[in-house]
Amino acid sequence: KQEVTQIPAALSVPEGENLVLNCSFTDSAIYNLQWFRQDPGKGLTSLLLIQSSQREQTSGRLNASLDKSSGRSTLYIAASQPGDSATYLCAIYSGTYKYIFGTGTRLKVLA
């Protein structure tokens, strides 16, 4: 059974810092991994989707990497801003039509 873990559960950093969020999964037989952002009381906004054949994806200040063999993904946020404050979720798609989500990392960027 696929299990997804995100560390840390919460993170508070000063504005301008570069930071890394971690996601680990127990079964490497995945099709893709997706990072989402969730603002309080809101739905999920897709940030980056990495196919199983890819090693990383980049969008603006965000970079996500995937190491299937070790069951790990990282989301790197460069030059963090207060507007980046949100919960970040990673989700695994293994071809069984449902996403398996981690519990998220709550990020607070202090001005």
Added chain:
Amino acid sequence: GAGVSQTPSNKVTEKGKYVELRCDPISGHTALYWYRQSLGQGPEFLIYFQGTGAADDSGLPNDRFFAVRPEGSVSTLKIQRTERGDSAVYLCASSLDQTRVNNEQFFGPGTRLTVL
């Protein structure tokens, strides 16, 4: 085009009441999913529709929960005899065609259900 929409955005009800939550998927998306997100947790799968039929309802917690998609578009999640433990955000997602590998799901804003 329009994304996935869900109504109502918030629903407050009393224990024991019946509620219906609605999801309008992206036009043309044949696959529809319901997830439930409890406070401080990631979303958990409830049920998946391919067209009009529920292809997998293994995530529904018990028989008080039921979902329909009669015309293969709009879906309604129905909860009978609500309990306080049902309080959560209910998320709906749709995808173009589940049969495709690496099928990407697009999520709605969710319905926050509070059972008093």
